[in-house]
Amino acid sequence: MSTITIDEVAPPNAADSQWAVETHGLTKRFKDNVAVDGVELLVPRGCAFGYLGPNGAGKTTLIRVLLGLTHADAGSMSLLGYPVPHHRDQALARIGAIVDEPRFHGHLTGRQNLHILAAAREPAARGRIDASLERVGMIQRADDKVSKYSMGMRQRLGVAACLLGDPQLLILDEPMNGLDPGGMLEMREMITSLVAEGRTVVLSSHLLDEVERTCDAVAIVDRGKVIRQGPIAGLLADSAFDLQIDCSTPDRAGTLLAGTQWGTGVEVGPDGLRVSLAPGTERAVVAEMNRLLVEGGVSVYRLQEVHASLESWFLEVTTRLGAGQ
Amino acid sequence: MTISTVADAPPPIPAAPDAGGRVTDHRGSWVPNGAMIATRFMELRKRRGLMAALILVNIGIPVVFLTVRLIAHAVAPHSYGPAGGYDIFSSMVAGVLFIFGFIVAATLGCTAGSVDLTEGMFRHLVVTGRSRLALYLARIPAGLAIIVPLVAVGFAFVCTVCVLAAPTQLSFNNVNVPVGLSKPALETWAAGHVDEVICNFGFNIGPNSDLLQVVNSVPCGGGNGPSVKVGPGAPTSTPVSRAQVEDAARQIAALNYTDYSGRFLSPSNSLMVKSGLWIELYAAVGFLIGLGLSSLMGQRTVPVILLIVLEIVLTPLLSHSPITHLINLQRALVGIAVTHFEPGGLPSVFGGTHNGATGMAGVTESTTVAICVVVGWIIVWTALGAWRMVKRDA
Numbered sequence: 098m099s100t101i102t103i104d105e106v107a108p109p110n111a112a113d114s115q116w117a118v119e120t121h122g123l124t125k126r127f128k129d130n131v132a133v134d135g136v137e138l139l140v141p142r143g144c145a146f147g148y149l150g151p152n153g154a155g156k157t158t159l160i161r162v163l164l165g166l167t168h169a170d171a172g173s174m175s176l177l178g179y180p181v182p183h184h185r186d187q188a189l190a191r192i193g194a195i196v197d198e199p200r201f202h203g204h205l206t207g208r209q210n211l212h213i214l215a216a217a218r219e220p221a222a223r224g225r226i227d228a229s230l231e232r233v234g235m236i237q238r239a240d241d242k243v244s245k246y247s248m249g250m251r252q253r254l255g256v257a258a259c260l261l262g263d264p265q266l267l268i269l270d271e272p273m274n275g276l277d278p279g280g281m282l283e284m285r286e287m288i289t290s291l292v293a294e295g296r297t298v299v300l301s302s303h304l305l306d307e308v309e310r311t312c313d314a315v316a317i318v319d320r321g322k323v324i325r326q327g328p329i330a331g332l333l334a335d336s337a338f339d340l341q342i343d344c345s346t347p348d349r350a351g352t353l354l355a356g357t358q359w360g361t362g363v364e365v366g367p368d369g370l371r372v373s374l375a376p377g378t379e380r381a382v383v384a385e386m387n388r389l390l391v392e393g394g395v396s397v398y399r400l401q402e403v404h405a406s407l408e409s410w411f412l413e414v415t416t417r418l419g420a421g422q
Numbered sequence: 423m424t425i426s427t428v429a430d431a432p433p434p435i436p437a438a439p440d441a442g443g444r445v446t447d448h449r450g451s452w453v454p455n456g457a458m459i460a461t462r463f464m465e466l467r468k469r470r471g472l473m474a475a476l477i478l479v480n481i482g483i484p485v486v487f488l489t490v491r492l493i494a495h496a497v498a499p500h501s502y503g504p505a506g507g508y509d510i511f512s513s514m515v516a517g518v519l520f521i522f523g524f525i526v527a528a529t530l531g532c533t534a535g536s537v538d539l540t541e542g543m544f545r546h547l548v549v550t551g552r553s554r555l556a557l558y559l560a561r562i563p564a565g566l567a568i569i570v571p572l573v574a575v576g577f578a579f580v581c582t583v584c585v586l587a588a589p590t591q592l593s594f595n596n597v598n599v600p601v602g603l604s605k606p607a608l609e610t611w612a613a614g615h616v617d618e619v620i621c622n623f624g625f626n627i628g629p630n631s632d633l634l635q636v637v638n639s640v641p642c643g644g645g646n647g648p649s650v651k652v653g654p655g656a657p658t659s660t661p662v663s664r665a666q667v668e669d670a671a672r673q674i675a676a677l678n679y680t681d682y683s684g685r686f687l688s689p690s691n692s693l694m695v696k697s698g699l700w701i702e703l704y705a706a707v708g709f710l711i712g713l714g715l716s717s718l719m720g721q722r723t724v725p726v727i728l729l730i731v732l733e734i735v736l737t738p739l740l741s742h743s744p745i746t747h748l749i750n751l752q753r754a755l756v757g758i759a760v761t762h763f764e765p766g767g768l769p770s771v772f773g774g775t776h777n778g779a780t781g782m783a784g785v786t787e788s789t790t791v792a793i794c795v796v797v798g799w800i801i802v803w804t805a806l807g808a809w810r811m812v813k814r815d816a
Contacts, residue, residue, distance in 0.1 A: 204468055
């Protein structure tokens with residue numbers, strides 16, 4: 098029997114790769130249904146990366162393809178610089194993942210389940226069991242049977258299982274499911290701490306608010322395709338935003354601005370004046386509006402840019418594309 | 423559609439140190455490590471319901487049966503025979519342990535082959551990067567480490583009772599006969615017990631035989647005559663001498679010697695060892711078939727039912743007598759192939775012949791064919807189960 102060591106066969110540039118996940122033209126079909134359609138995804142190392150999409154968009158399928166749980170029909174991919182599927186075992190040795198709902202042997206305790214998973218990893222994984230349980234706050238319940246666990250506790254156990262391999266990349270599919278607000282906060286803090294340690298976390302979630310709070314960058318997937326990806330701040334900056342104007346006479350201010358190129362977006366409400374601006378509007382425009390209002394005799398107390406939340410931006414993007422089709 | 427780039431993504435942070443540096447755990451190897459086997463063993467052993475059911479069937483049935491016989495014999499020894507002995511041993515091994523051992527092992531195999539999938543652990547295990555083949559193969563020693571001792575315990579109990587509670591005298595045709603006599607010794611013993619021999623031993627003589635008149639002269643108690651088959655025109659009884667009666671008893675004993683010589687008070691050590699290995703072989707085969715079949719099908723219930731039907735219905739049905747056009751199919755049944763290796767001192771499991779023994783005209787096959795069939799079943803089902811596990815979407 099010939100056995101191999103990872104370092105002997107790993108591509109020489111694996112550790113130097115900038116990307117934790119890299120896919121090109123990745124495609125997965127289920128008969129006539131294209132679940133993953135030519136996905137081009139680049140996840141930088143050392144960040145929390147959100148993977149967002151409506152139900153049935155192909156999020157979980159992509160994760161399953163990446164992890165070798167199902168095969169791809171076309172395209173190429175690499176994890177942590179290791180091309181897969183050729184070097185999948187080397188890549189997976191450095192990856193922890195939860196896919197779908199975390200399920201375990203219900204007749205065993207949480208600790209015993211981790212022993213089974215640790216046995217399939219490197220010998221050092223066994224020594225990380227207690228630390229993993231401690232980190233996810235499950236050490237006190239580690240010797241209870243999993244059948245007695247709540248959904249949230251199974252989620253935590255799933256994360257503990259991910260940590261057994263001391264992973265460089267964690268892929269978490271809906272890790273907030275079943276967690277109470279306190280648990281969500283702890284999970285968010287844990288993800289942040291994992292990233293601070295230099296690990297990469299790919300977070301698939303439908304909880305956009307959580308993703309916005311946790312992640313540095315996101316990819317939006319719809320109908321099997323990645324339609325946007327990049328840093329959250331950059332994506333939101335590129336979206337439409339409102340200018341909230343706090344002034345002495347909102348009605349007069351509205352009249353003044355109605356005659357300008359921004360007039361179609363002017364709205365006077367109980368909170369004052371709000372002007373909708375197109376994506377990419379330069380900041381000089383704000384100064385120009387201020388000048389017009391002051392010259393028109395309106396006292397301006399405050400001008401504030403109000404950007405869309407990730408949720409409203411996500412809905413805007415997916416709705417627009419859906420309507421476009 | 424526009425796809426933005428991540429060129430302006432947050433600058434990569436230096437990655438965490440490599441997990442353990444050089445990873446030398448042979449993760450891609452198809453050979454499972456000891457920890458995988460140990461944890462798989464633990465996972466199966468902790469299934470209390472399954473273990474209780476397996477113990478109940480494989481150990482509980484013999485224990486209850488033999489305990490009842492022990493108590494009954496202790497309370498009323500004249501009404502109930504000894505609990506142990508050769509006859510009980512051979513019946514228990516061929517009638518209970520052999521068949522139920524297979525079913526129990528197949529059930530365990532079906533469990534081992536499917537629960538990771540049905541309980542959601544398969545995905546976790548695949549994500550570790552461990553070879554799927556190694557994950558499959560780890561189940562074999564783990565399962566055998568459970569089923570082999572389980573079958574052994576049930577068998578050991580049967581052996582113990584059958585040896586320790588064996589009858590002190592051999593009951594042959596309801597006559598207590600000393601065990602282990604040679605043919606002349608049996609004839610000598612028969613001469614001293616003419617009434618018991620003539621009235622109880624079986625024999626078949628013609629109507630004109632000299633023996634007939636002697637036999638008819640012996641009064642059997644309770645109006646029961648000797649079990650003699652007499653042809654038409656039998657002569658009426660006339661007085662016979664004591665020497666004639668003793669000679670008749672000797673002749674009848676000689677006629678029964680072949681049957682007598684196959685009876686023992688308790689099973690021999692050789693027979694027990696061979697029987698133990700034989701039922702362990704069948705249990706191991708049952709486990710491996712169950713493991714492969716359930717892994718192939720991805721579930722437990724249907725494979726268990728299929729294997730029970732195979733064992734309880736199909737094999738007995740097809741092993742009884744050779745069917746000209748289906749003889750090769752009959753020989754290909756694993757149950758029939760394994761009975762070829764049945765120890766000579768046991769009755770045929772499925773009613774046919776075994777190991778060259780004479781009996782009912784069952785399906786026969788050569789040793790080579792029997793070995794090929796058994797090995798073939800193991801290899802084919804193991805290969806199918808492993809192949810499905812490697813190719814299956816997790």
